[in-house]
């Protein structure tokens with residue numbers, strides 16, 4: 001009897017536990033709407049209505065970029081303009097400025113959904129991580145709100161429009177205008193859409209703010225503010241918050257309970273001590289979680305989790321940027337938001353792969369040029385260890401593009417800024433805000449400085465912990481009109497030769513290279529003779545991978561390296577760009593086909609160009625870099641001068657061609673920022689001699705190039721060989737990962753190499769390759785990094801470019817084995833096995 005009573009009690013308790021767990025779960029639920037959307041490019045007002053029959057429309061999964069499927073055309077958003085920033089005086093027909101993809105026009109998305117937990121008295125909030133652009137949102141036929149700026153996250157209170165207990169219809173109209181962008185913006189619901197259901201009393205979206213005002217070795221003081229939204233008639237004093245701080249293993253390290261007082265202005269304010277804190281750094285991206293529960297009396301009303309890190313940032317005049325008390329230089333890259341062949345459609349696996357590639361290069365920071373990032377990027381940077389400079393706008397009140405952000409500025413700028421600041425102010429990876437990029441208001445001394453102060457003030461109001469900068473490209477004007485003096489950190493785009501002069505005139509005693517280099521190159525393409533060139537164009541629409549070409553306003557990597565090494569007040573740089581992006585194929589403004597940039601350190605397919613190894617040799621001091629260029633397949637160039645460059649972290653090396661020494665080169669440390677600034681030095685590659693090893697007179701003969709590297713003491717410590725490859729023979733497939741998630745979203749990036757019978761890359765091979773995926777995956781997209789290619793990213797065939805390309809395999813949402821097969825005429829078939837779990 002006793003025993004059965006015990007069992008009954010145990011069962012009942014279990015019941016209770018699960019009931020209360022259930023109750024805990026239901027105070028806040030979040031749905032992410034991915035599958036089952038209907039989509040059209042047509043435009044009718046009736047599409048917003050609940051009873052409209054959308055069944056003939058295309059079924060799509062969000063995130064979705066409607067334009068990335070192409071086809072490419074010179075007529076898509078062909079802009080007849082003069083880009084004044086680039087020095088163009090007269091309007092000309094720009095071809096691939098925005099990528100030549102069909103993003104202009106309207107698109108509608110519709111979704112039917114049910115939310116059983118949405119009952120009377122609950123709150124429902126729709127969150128868009130980003131919708132491109134001019135979003136008009138309808139819930140059950142009613143206009144629920146709008147948000148024009150396509151890059152920003154926004155939320156709408158849809159409580160009044162949602163049906164409790166029956167079907168709901170969400171309809172979103174998007175419209176992209178011509179001449180609204182300087183690069184490919186993407187189109188559609190390219191970021192995620194979520195619905196949050198909470199109690200009437202709740203923490204609003206982005207309603208917490210964590211700061212870490214005191215950090216010592218033995219403890220950190222953590223401060224948490226939690227905003228509380230409550231029905232008007234309720235007594236403030238009936239609410240209390242209980243917050244536990246958990247470490248990365250989920251162990252509670254601090255706990256506080258606090259009632260809400262009527263003097264708190266509906267913000268719970270809590271202070272915690274975390275003993276022996278593990279600090280967040282790019283090398284140790286350690287995260288804590290604040291888990292809050294808010295009660296009305298004894299009834300749980302909301303649960304809210306805030307991920308954060310413990311770290312300090314400080315700018316000290318003349319000394320630099322300090323992370324946790326340690327001087328840290330930005331070895332950063334600027335990136336646009338597109339993910340190459342995936343377009344703007346956000347994908348976690350693709351973002352994480354980019355971060356891995358950049359970290360291996362020694363990169364420690366990303367600037368989200370020129371707009372708000374996807375939440376997935378910031379989260380990945382928090383978790384993987386990458387500092388972020390979050391940028392917001394490419395235009396303020398004065399136009400760059402006829403239909404750019406200036407049209408929205410007056411009405412939206414504060415709302416846009418507030419959203420991004422609240423969204424990302426708890427992310428430890430975010431270390432600086434950048435409120436503008438080369439805004440045209442720089443020229444206007446009556447306006448630019450005042451707008452700068454206004455936007456910076458908004459940042460300080462919402463987040464008093466981070467410095468604010470903007471990227472300015474006309475140093476004389478902004479130094480003279482005080483615009484640069486207003487900013488916490490003066491950020492300069494290009495013109496490093498002006499840094500010393502700017503420093504003298506400015507009060508901050510600090511200089512940031514907010515955008516640097518814009519060196520041009522195409523992976524695996526080399527041009528002769530090897531001479532310093534600006535805006536050089538070739539018939540093949542490529543640029544030389546000897547890394548000696550740039551835009552008219554820009555420079556080579558070493559022109560930035562030397563500033564940030566020699567001038568103590570320079571706090572580092574953000575290179576334009578980490579990855580190639582769709583659009584802006586400078587200098588091929590009018591030359592079609594050209595659909596993507598040539599600025600990237602890494603190409604559009606995510607494959608490193610030679611330049612990657614130059615940055616790696618300078619930035620990644622922990623690992624060996626020993627990279628030889630160009631390739632050694634120069635049929636027809638026998639006996640001709642074919643310079644050889646070596647990018648290495650070793651101080652010197654000797655070069656051999658077919659066993660014959662070509663001499664030893666040593667990095668010339670006598671070159672300084674001041675003794676190498678003249679035009680003769682520039683043409684003679686004087687600065688390069690401090691960072692690259694160059695043999696300018698070597699002659700091509702087929703065979704083997706060997707480099708032997710020496711350390712500071714003259715010991716031979718490493719060597720590398722590069723052979724002339726034979727005929728294309730078979731395919732080598734190198735996946736970035738072999739174990740994938742069976743979630744229908746995970747991606748494997750497979751580097752496909754055309755190799756000779758000995759497995760050596762055939763560096764000029766352009767074989768057309770075909771792809772087949774079997775098992776629990778699909779072929780998702782491919783890219784070869786050729787800016788002049790007009791091949792579809794999605795068709796399972798593509799030409800290799802400089803012997804390589806990237807094929808992307810997507811998992812399904814069922815586990816299983818996946819096989820990728822690659823074929824090409826005259827080549828032995830390649831095959832690769834992957835596992836999805």
Ligand code: GAL
Nearest residue numbers: 437438473515518551554576
């Ligand atoms: C800068 C601009 C970038 C890109 C770059 C190309 O002036 O900020 O968006 O256009 O030039 O060099």
